[in-house]
Amino acid sequence: MTPTKALQAYCDAFVNGDVARIGALFAEDGRCELPLLDRPLQGRDEILREVGTAVRGLRDMSVEFGPMIESGNEVFAEGIFRSEMVGAGAHVDLTPVRADFRFAMIVEMKDGKIARLAEYLDTKRVKPWERQRLYPIARTSPYFEGTVAAGVTEFMTYNGMFFPIIYSRTPAEEYVALTDRVTMWDVGCERQTEIRGPDAVKFADYLASRNLLTMKTGACRYTYCCDDSGAIICDPVVLRPWDDVVWFSHGSADLTLWAQGIALHSDFDVKVSEPDVAPIQIQGPLSADVLRGLVEAPVDDLKFYRCVATRVAGIEAVVSRTGWSGAFGFEVFPLSSARAMELWNKLREAGKPYDMLVTGPIVHRAVERNVTDTAYHMSSGMNPYEAGGERLVDLDSGPFMGRDALAQIKAQGPRRHSVGLLIEGDLPRLEWYWPVADKRGKTGEVRWAVHSFALDRSIGIALVDAAVQIGEIVHVTHPLGIVAAEVCELPFVE
Amino acid sequence: MPSATPDQLVRQFCAGFSARNATALKALFGPHALFEFPFLQPRLVGQSEIWAGLERAFEIADGIAIELQVVKENGGHAIAEGRMEAHVARDDLSIAVPFALVAEARDGKLGRLSIYCDAHPYRLWSDGPVMAFDTEVR
Numbered sequence: 001m002t003p004t005k006a007l008q009a010y011c012d013a014f015v016n017g018d019v020a021r022i023g024a025l026f027a028e029d030g031r032c033e034l035p036l037l038d039r040p041l042q043g044r045d046e047i048l049r050e051v052g053t054a055v056r057g058l059r060d061m062s063v064e065f066g067p068m069i070e071s072g073n074e075v076f077a078e079g080i081f082r083s084e085m086v087g088a089g090a091h092v093d094l095t096p097v098r099a100d101f102r103f104a105m106i107v108e109m110k111d112g113k114i115a116r117l118a119e120y121l122d123t124k125r126v127k128p129w130e131r132q133r134l135y136p137i138a139r140t141s142p143y144f145e146g147t148v149a150a151g152v153t154e155f156m157t158y159n160g161m162f163f164p165i166i167y168s169r170t171p172a173e174e175y176v177a178l179t180d181r182v183t184m185w186d187v188g189c190e191r192q193t194e195i196r197g198p199d200a201v202k203f204a205d206y207l208a209s210r211n212l213l214t215m216k217t218g219a220c221r222y223t224y225c226c227d228d229s230g231a232i233i234c235d236p237v238v239l240r241p242w243d244d245v246v247w248f249s250h251g252s253a254d255l256t257l258w259a260q261g262i263a264l265h266s267d268f269d270v271k272v273s274e275p276d277v278a279p280i281q282i283q284g285p286l287s288a289d290v291l292r293g294l295v296e297a298p299v300d301d302l303k304f305y306r307c308v309a310t311r312v313a314g315i316e317a318v319v320s321r322t323g324w325s326g327a328f329g330f331e332v333f334p335l336s337s338a339r340a341m342e343l344w345n346k347l348r349e350a351g352k353p354y355d356m357l358v359t360g361p362i363v364h365r366a367v368e369r370n371v372t373d374t375a376y377h378m379s380s381g382m383n384p385y386e387a388g389g390e391r392l393v394d395l396d397s398g399p400f401m402g403r404d405a406l407a408q409i410k411a412q413g414p415r416r417h418s419v420g421l422l423i424e425g426d427l428p429r430l431e432w433y434w435p436v437a438d439k440r441g442k443t444g445e446v447r448w449a450v451h452s453f454a455l456d457r458s459i460g461i462a463l464v465d466a467a468v469q470i471g472e473i474v475h476v477t478h479p480l481g482i483v484a485a486e487v488c489e490l491p492f493v494e
Numbered sequence: 495m496p497s498a499t500p501d502q503l504v505r506q507f508c509a510g511f512s513a514r515n516a517t518a519l520k521a522l523f524g525p526h527a528l529f530e531f532p533f534l535q536p537r538l539v540g541q542s543e544i545w546a547g548l549e550r551a552f553e554i555a556d557g558i559a560i561e562l563q564v565v566k567e568n569g570g571h572a573i574a575e576g577r578m579e580a581h582v583a584r585d586d587l588s589i590a591v592p593f594a595l596v597a598e599a600r601d602g603k604l605g606r607l608s609i610y611c612d613a614h615p616y617r618l619w620s621d622g623p624v625m626a627f628d629t630e631v632r
Contacts, residue, residue: 067598069566104595122610
């Protein structure tokens with residue numbers, strides 16, 4: 001094969017997503033230099049893996065060549081690449097997010113195979129130029145410096161903190177890193193409501209919809225915290241790292257203030273506070289490999305929804321087998337932020353052999369697995385029965401906040417329920433809840449909506465009237481138009 | 495004097511760039527030439543604008559060195575691969591990037607010179623007044 005034919009074959013295979021064909025073009029020890037990746041790819045296996053991820057995240061690709069100069073075993077070319085990014089939503093003006101750029105490419109052949117392929121382009125055309133600006137109205141995470149170095153571009157505010165959610169990667173790169181390798185998330189904004197004292201477990205049980213009285217030291221539990229009307233305040237993971245300490249590791253809600261208010265007007269012997277504990281999540285199938293050498297306690301012995309007080313890189317911490325990926329992973333809770341960046345850097349170093357990627361929470365995967373997060377100010381007054389969390393309400397275990405209201409809701413039957421939606425077409429980014437309607441009129445709202453990489457289609461999670469049934473066709477109104485959606489069971493992916 | 499080939503123009507450009515000689519570089523370009531260099535945005539068009547952009551770059555950068563690894567020529571085009579280093583004194587920033595360039599010759603001058611390199615990790619050299627009206631074009 002001539003260098004020119006190899007270059008054309010590579011580009012043809014790339015735009016057609018034919019990864020096997022790309023693999024066949026490269027020499028076993030071939031090298032691929034693509035500026036959009038962090039480092040050159042060495043060897044056919046690595047090239048196949050990374051190029052496979054790249055083509056998964058793009059569609060409607062085309063390459064147009066300009067001048068090409070072949071000389072000996074090399075070819076030099078100039079071209080234009082055009083594509084649309086999958087799963088990135090649309091721009092604010094609703095135009096699709098594109099990856100279009102001009103490039104120069106050099107291919108060197110050896111024994112009829114590509115020995116080196118080097119692409120040159122200015123990635124400013126594709127990657128965001130700088131991070132979003134912040135305001136001092138919210139706190140930065142103690143890992144802020146690390147997230148900036150890792151290329152964070154967007155934050156959201158969460159528990160009065162800036163939560164890094166978008167980095168300069170394609171959604172496909174992040175998704176594959178989570179499902180095939182390992183990812184590291186700064187979730188310093190996931191605050192702990194700490195309940196300390198002789199009545200810690202009893203008081204925690206009073207705040208939670210689930211029976212926590214049976215929680216032993218080292219246990220974790222997922223629960224709801226509800227107000228007195230039964231509306232969800234948040235859905236925290238509860239940890240009991242020590243005998244007299246319970247943490248509610250919670251989403252964006254003033255849970256500590258709520259708990260302090262209740263404690264002040266009760267006889268529980270507890271002290272409620274928000275400690276300086278900023279967690280990091282290590283999620284993905286290789287997460288234990290990353291942590292094994294850093295955590296003093298044996299991480300392989302830590303069972304699902306168990307936690308242990310230990311040291312991580314010599315820093316006092318609690319480690320739990322929990323996380324927001326709905327799959328294998330850990331959370332690391334250092335007991336102080338004093339050595340936060342030291343911990344961050346040690347974790348990153350330990351993750352290098354596994355190509356660990358720093359990302360935000362990967363919503364595409366979470367929605368596929370029906371892993372959600374409810375915040376009081378955006379809960380639409382949803383109660384656990386409507387959220388699909390009946391198993392998380394223990395009406396018979398004793399008094400707890402919201403119990404009477406929830407008992408009444410259960411007796412009457414919830415007015416709404418949470419369902420999956422298989423939504424037609426592409427989706428913009430969900431910036432507010434989209435209305436759902438059927439022949440009866442407005443029947444609910446879409447609370448989560450993403451591109452599913454597992455199903456290769458648009459999906460969503462909606463809160464709809466109880467009358468809306470599985471299999472029914474509803475209509476979703478989002479900024480790109482009104483589209484049909486089929487109501488389905490949750491989760492989308494087991 | 496015979497007109498320069500694309501290969502010669504590329505080599506002369508790299509030598510002039512390393513010598514930070516904007517005036518000599520200006521003479522390599524045709525009157526309506528296009529110069530694309532990710533560190534100088536936007537695209538520079540015409541000799542005066544190219545000269546102004548290069549002057550601005552040379553004002554704030556020193557220690558410029560371009561190493562050309564290979565230059566291939568065919569007809570009116572040359573494509574080259576190399577490596578560039580520079581130091582931006584203003585920001586005490588060292589730049590070291592591999593690059594490829596595509597040169598298009600017209601009438602013995604550069605009609606287009608497009609340099610491909612990744613400028614994302616760096617601030618632009620062109621922060622400042624690089625634009626100039628091209629009096630020759632007007």
